[in-house]
Amino acid sequence: MRRTAFNIRSRRLRTRLGAPKAITAMARKLACLYYRLIQHGQQYVDKGTAYYESRYREQQIRALAKKAKKLGFQIVVQQPA
Numbered sequence: 919m920r921r922t923a924f925n926i927r928s929r930r931l932r933t934r935l936g937a938p939k940a941i942t943a944m945a946r947k948l949a950c951l952y953y954r955l956i957q958h959g960q961q962y963v964d965k966g967t968a969y970y971e972s973r974y975r976e977q978q979i980r981a982l983a984k985k986a987k988k989l990g991f992q993i994v995v996q997q998p999a
Contacts, residue, residue, distance in 0.1 A: 921967050922964055923964060923965060923967060923969065926967060926970055926971070927944070927970065928944045979993075979995060983995075
């Protein structure tokens with residue numbers, strides 16, 4: 919199976935929501951993407967897994983920082999060595 923951003927996203931949704939809801943969510947995502955591409959006459963360019971993974975990591979860091987702040991902690995982010 920190809921490792922694209924859509925495949926990774928669908929696997930994450932499947933583990934979190936279950937198969938039926940993940941399929942529905944990905945179908946909607948694809949339909950919106952298709953509509954946008956047709957509306958503006960653009961070609962689809964896959965941004966790749968590295969882009970999706972970095973974006974997902976930043977999202978997780980923001981969520982953890984928000985949760986820690988709510989609990990009274992402060993997070994210090996260190997870049998991996």
